[in-house]
Amino acid sequence: MTIDVLVRNNVKVLGSGSQTIVFAHGFGCDQDMWRYIVPNFMDNYRVVLFDYVGSGQSQIDYYDAYKYSSLQGYAQDVLEIMKALDLRDAIFVGHSVSSMIGMLASIQSSNYFRHIVMLGPSPRYVNDLPSYYGGFDRRDIDELLEMMQMNFIGWSSYLAPIVMQNSERKELTDELEKSFCSRDPHIARQFAEVTFLSDCREELEQASVPTLILQCSDDSIAPVEVGEYLHAHLKNSRLQQMTAKGHYPHLSQPEETSRFIKDYLQSV
Amino acid sequence: MTIDVLVRNNVKVLGSGSQTIVFAHGFGCDQDMWRYIVPNFMDNYRVVLFDYVGSGQSQIDYYDAYKYSSLQGYAQDVLEIMKALDLRDAIFVGHSVSSMIGMLASIQSSNYFRHIVMLGPSPRYVNDLPSYYGGFDRRDIDELLEMMQMNFIGWSSYLAPIVMQNSERKELTDELEKSFCSRDPHIARQFAEVTFLSDCREELEQASVPTLILQCSDDSIAPVEVGEYLHAHLKNSRLQQMTAKGHYPHLSQPEETSRFIKDYLQSV
Numbered sequence: 001m002t003i004d005v006l007v008r009n010n011v012k013v014l015g016s017g018s019q020t021i022v023f024a025h026g027f028g029c030d031q032d033m034w035r036y037i038v039p040n041f042m043d044n045y046r047v048v049l050f051d052y053v054g055s056g057q058s059q060i061d062y063y064d065a066y067k068y069s070s071l072q073g074y075a076q077d078v079l080e081i082m083k084a085l086d087l088r089d090a091i092f093v094g095h096s097v098s099s100m101i102g103m104l105a106s107i108q109s110s111n112y113f114r115h116i117v118m119l120g121p122s123p124r125y126v127n128d129l130p131s132y133y134g135g136f137d138r139r140d141i142d143e144l145l146e147m148m149q150m151n152f153i154g155w156s157s158y159l160a161p162i163v164m165q166n167s168e169r170k171e172l173t174d175e176l177e178k179s180f181c182s183r184d185p186h187i188a189r190q191f192a193e194v195t196f197l198s199d200c201r202e203e204l205e206q207a208s209v210p211t212l213i214l215q216c217s218d219d220s221i222a223p224v225e226v227g228e229y230l231h232a233h234l235k236n237s238r239l240q241q242m243t244a245k246g247h248y249p250h251l252s253q254p255e256e257t258s259r260f261i262k263d264y265l266q267s268v
Numbered sequence: 269m270t271i272d273v274l275v276r277n278n279v280k281v282l283g284s285g286s287q288t289i290v291f292a293h294g295f296g297c298d299q300d301m302w303r304y305i306v307p308n309f310m311d312n313y314r315v316v317l318f319d320y321v322g323s324g325q326s327q328i329d330y331y332d333a334y335k336y337s338s339l340q341g342y343a344q345d346v347l348e349i350m351k352a353l354d355l356r357d358a359i360f361v362g363h364s365v366s367s368m369i370g371m372l373a374s375i376q377s378s379n380y381f382r383h384i385v386m387l388g389p390s391p392r393y394v395n396d397l398p399s400y401y402g403g404f405d406r407r408d409i410d411e412l413l414e415m416m417q418m419n420f421i422g423w424s425s426y427l428a429p430i431v432m433q434n435s436e437r438k439e440l441t442d443e444l445e446k447s448f449c450s451r452d453p454h455i456a457r458q459f460a461e462v463t464f465l466s467d468c469r470e471e472l473e474q475a476s477v478p479t480l481i482l483q484c485s486d487d488s489i490a491p492v493e494v495g496e497y498l499h500a501h502l503k504n505s506r507l508q509q510m511t512a513k514g515h516y517p518h519l520s521q522p523e524e525t526s527r528f529i530k531d532y533l534q535s536v
Contacts (some may be wrong), residue, residue, distance in 0.1 A: 057326070060450060061300075152420045153453050182328060184450050185421050 003062070005084040009050040009077060010057040013085070015042035019114075020087050022048040024078065025032040026096030026120075027195045028156075028180040028188065030056025033095070036254030040262070048090075050081055054187035063187055071097070071198050092263060096120050096221065097195040104200065106209045113209040115268060117261050120247050121213060122222040123231060125199040132201070135223045141196045146180040147190045156180035165186040165218050165246030172252055175192060201233070210236040212264040214249070214257070221247040238264065271330070273352040277318040277345060277433040281353070288355055289381075290316040292346065294388075295463045296424075296448040296456065301363070304522030308530070310359045316358075322455035331455055339365070339466050343372040350380040357382040361529060364388050364489065365463040372468065373435055381477040383536060385529050386523035388515050389481060389498060390490040391468040402471070403491045409464045416457045424448035425454030433486050433514030440520055469501070478504040480532040482525070483519070489515040506532065507521060521523025 005011070011098050012031065021041055023034040031049035041047055051058040052074055067073040078101060082090065083179035092113055094102040099121030106113040125134045126141060147155040161167060180188070211234055215227035224241075231239035244253035273279070280299065289309055291302040299317035308321055319326040320342055334514055336342040346369060350358065360381055362370040367389030372519050374381040392402045394409060415423040428445035430434060448456070483495035491508075499507035512521035 057325070057327070149421055150419055153417060178454075181454055182452050185453060186446075186449055189421075 003080075005077070008053060008062050009081055010059075010087070011081055012045040014038065014049070015045055017043075017045040019045050019046040019091065020048060020085075021091040021093060022050075022078075022082070024092065024094040024098035024102060025051070026053065026094075026098050027054075027191055028176075029095070030182075032056065033179070033248070034250060037250050037258055040258040045091075048081070048085060048087075053077060054191060055183060057144075060184065060187070065190060068190065069084070070193065070194060071101050071104055071200070073193040075108065075146045078102065078105040078219050079109055079112065082093075082109075087112055091115045091117065091265065093117040093119065095120070096122075096247065097198070100198065100200045103209075103211075104203060107203060107206045110209055115265065116211040116214075117214065117264065118230070119214045119250065119257065120212060120216050120219055120222045121202055122226045123233075124198065125196045125221070126199075127166045132229065133223070133225045135220070135226065136196070145189060145193055148185065148192060152185040152188075153181060163221055163247045164252070165220075166252045169252070169261045172248070175251070176248065189216070191196070203234070204230070204233040207234055208236065208268075210268060211238070212261070213237055213239045215239060215241050216233050216244050216247060216249050216259055217242060218245045219247050228264075240264070260267060271348075273345070273348045273507065276327045276330050277349055278327075278493045279349055279353070279465075280317040281307065282315045282317070283313055283483060285311075285313040287313050287359065288316060289313040289352075289359040290346075290350070290355070292360065292362040292366035292370060293319070293323065294362075294366050295459055296361070296444070298447070299448075300324065300445070301516070304516060305518050305526050305529075307528040308522075311411050316353060316355075317348070320459075321345060322459060323451060328452065328455070331452075333458060336458065336462065338462060339369050339372055339468070342369045344377065346370065346373040347377055347380065350377075355380055359383045359385065359533065361385040361387065362389070364390075364515065368466065368468045368471075371475050371479075372471060374425075375474045378477055383475050383533065384479040385482065385532065386479060386498070387482045387518060388487055388490045389470055390494045391498060391501075392466065393464045393489070400497065401491070403433060403494065404464070405443075412464070413457060413461055416453065416460060420453040420456075421449060428508070429487055431515045432520070433488075433517070434520045437520070438456060440516070444516065444520070454478075472498070472501040473503070475502055476504065478536060479506070480529070481505055481507045482528055483507060483509050484512050484515060484517050485510060486513045487515050508532070 030051045056064045092102040116203050125136050127134050155161035156177050161173045164173045164176050249257045298319045322331045360370040367386035393404045395402050424445050429441045432441045432444050517525045
């Protein structure tokens with residue numbers, strides 16, 4: 001049986017232009033999270049959107065707990081999407097865990113990638129002190145995962161305001177809480193576990209595609225130390241500090257987010 | 269904006285034949301639950317499958333908490349699907365709460381319906397003693413809904429074996445548990461509330477479409493008394509007792525389920 005990758009991952013292709021730009025959503029989100037960014041690129045780029053299996057309107061039947069027990073499973077799907085669309089030298093914009101998924105994919109097949117833009121990336125969320133500060137104790141992550149298991153709805157309403165920041169704009173938190181709760185809790189929990197326990201530090205030195213690291217302010221998921229670590233260990237990388245607060249600048253500050261991506265692409 | 273009903277409800281049309289048969293899934297399920305039944309009808313019928321909004325691969329963006337705060341919202345969607353497919357005199361097979369959804373739709377527009385087959389139906393789940401026995405105390409339902417809110421994953425693994433029966437066939441319980449957990453917990457909880465607190469007893473006398481009531485054995489959701497009540501209050505109804513145990517005979521005993529539906533359709 002051949003898999004229809006474009007259906008499986010609910011792939012959408014918009015806009016026109018000879019240069020393709022792929023936007024990849026993060027944990028607990030889907031392609032709709034890019035809706036404020038996409039209009040800024042549609043005139044000059046061919047825009048590709050998709051949902052990871054288990055997220056958004058992907059075909060949930062393809063969810064495979066073994067395949068998706070590591071970020072490599074998701075990276076494989078990114079490559080399959082790029083192959084199905086016959087992409088070469090695309091720009092890949094990944095939010096959060098998608099930054100590392102894109103990087104892993106680029107290590108495997110760098111010809112698909114011209115540039116990578118990482119939005120709020122982290123190669124490892126759990127501290128590995130004294131050499132590495134990720135922002136989380138292992139115990140914090142275990143508690144979060146246990147809360148997902150025991151009280152999924154409560155977990156989403158607990159986490160959303162912490163990671164969104166921008167508390168004066170309640171609609172942002174509401175959207176995120178709703179998004180966290182929009183899919184299969186078992187799948188969400190496994191994706192959370194795979195994300196928050198991932199460690200891509202060793203792979204950083206194998207990456208070669210030029211990369212922009214967009215570092216948010218007051219980001220409880222990916223603190224400034226993590227952005228600096230990434231920049232130091234990732235060849236051909238540029239680090240850009242944003243004024244946008246929280247882990248979802250594409251929702252909270254889409255203008256700044258779009259501008260930094262465009263500025264980078266024009267400068268390279 | 270016109271709504272593409274066939275996309276919204278992930279409508280699939282299979283098989284051939286001049287007579288159309290619509291299969292409507294119940295709470296916590298989707299159209300895939302009919303997969304053992306459909307092959308038995310595809311040669312002689314045009315088979316229509318769909319997912320209610322919020323279930324399966326429906327377009328979750330169309331979920332509207334107000335519209336779906338009563339079964340009438342779902343009945344409206346059934347009619348919209350039938351209209352979009354230009355159906356007349358179709359056979360409607362509804363599992364569980366879909367039996368009542370189909371009946372409500374048929375009261376509004378009977379011309380779409382030739383026959384209705386109700387699989388494990390109940391016009392009211394909560395007891396209204398001494399005149400009506402539905403099988404549940406109101407307190408049972410409230411506890412179930414609270415459990416969904418507080419521990420969604422725990423709720424699904426608690427409920428699945430109770431309603432599936434057939435404990436020696438663990439794969440059935442596993443599938444149901446997975447299905448219960450396959451969508452947005454907020455939506456699932458509202459659908460549960462709307463289902464388990466529904467009361468369609470007054471509407472029974474307005475229904476006129478000839479109906480087969482398939483009564484399961486050892487069904488903790490729809491006990492025998494409920495089937496008998498329905499038969500007594502529903503004009504043109506036939507009551508058929510099944511040997512199939514539990515609330516999901518289309519999964520656990522697809523041969524018997526298909527045979528009773530076929531026998532009924534051939535006899536009328």
